[in-house]
Amino acid sequence: NAGVTQTPKFQVLKTGQSMTLQCAQDMNHEYMSWYRQDPGMGLRLIHYSVGAGITDQGEVPNGYNVSRSTTEDFPLRLLSAAPSQTSVYFCASSHAREAFFGQGTRLTVV
Amino acid sequence: GDSVTQMEGPVTLSEEAFLTINCTYTATGYPSLFWYVQYPGEGLQLLLKATKADDKGSNKGFEATYRKETTSFHLEKGSVQVSDSAVYFCALSGFGNEKLTFGTGTRLTIIP
Numbered sequence: 001n002a003g004v005t006q007t008p009k010f011q012v013l014k015t016g017q018s019m020t021l022q023c024a025q026d027m028n029h030e031y032m033s034w035y036r037q038d039p040g041m042g043l044r045l046i047h048y049s050v051g052a053g054i055t056d057q058g059e060v061p062n063g064y065n066v067s068r069s070t071t072e073d074f075p076l077r078l079l080s081a082a083p084s085q086t087s088v089y090f091c092a093s094s095h096a097r098e099a100f101f102g103q104g105t106r107l108t109v110v
Numbered sequence: 111g112d113s114v115t116q117m118e119g120p121v122t123l124s125e126e127a128f129l130t131i132n133c134t135y136t137a138t139g140y141p142s143l144f145w146y147v148q149y150p151g152e153g154l155q156l157l158l159k160a161t162k163a164d165d166k167g168s169n170k171g172f173e174a175t176y177r178k179e180t181t182s183f184h185l186e187k188g189s190v191q192v193s194d195s196a197v198y199f200c201a202l203s204g205f206g207n208e209k210l211t212f213g214t215g216t217r218l219t220i221i222p
Binding site: 042 | 199
């Protein structure tokens with residue numbers, strides 16, 4: 001009954017460091033996505049994938065990279081962290097227009 | 111492009127009060143409409159949805175009706191409880207795709 005699992009839950013990075021946020025789902029959904037949540041701005045789409053080997057940019061893709069080698073996993077890479085990337089990140093998988101979200105990763109870049 | 115505008119918060123109500131959170135949208139074609147709820151420290155959960163005009167979504171005492179003529183999907187509940195305290199997001203997905211566009215969220219606090 002795992003659904004969507006994100007790790008880590010909390011992370012502090014120094015400016016310029018890189019890291020990968022992990023996301024895994026066990027529902028065999030083709031569509032997966034990454035959002036960031038900032039106060040007063042709702043959730044904004046970073047990248048999404050419609051299936052293994054296929055990814056595309058969302059609304060705010062700059063500074064982030066994704067790949068999708070399996071149906072289950074959809075990691076988000078921060079290439080060189082900046083303070084503007086301080087946010088809460090949510091991964092979601094979707095089927096028939098119903099999205100299931102992970103618990104989120106709270107990232108602080110200092 | 112698609113957009114969702116929802117009522118600014120925060121909203122504070124007493125227990126058993128009537129709740130309305132307004133949501134309007136702009137989209138081409140026939141989007142599906144959603145309300146998601148986020149409890150403290152958790153991810154978003156689907157609360158209810160409607161896929162075509164005049165559909166009413168309902169769950170846990172919450173209701174919302176898809177009004178195409180006014181491009182609205184207002185969330186209502188007749189008698190709120192302390193446990194309803196959360197952030198509520200209105201969202202839409204365009205016809206034929208899974209991409210969600212969210213409103214900014216409304217923080218609801220219910221006081222006993």
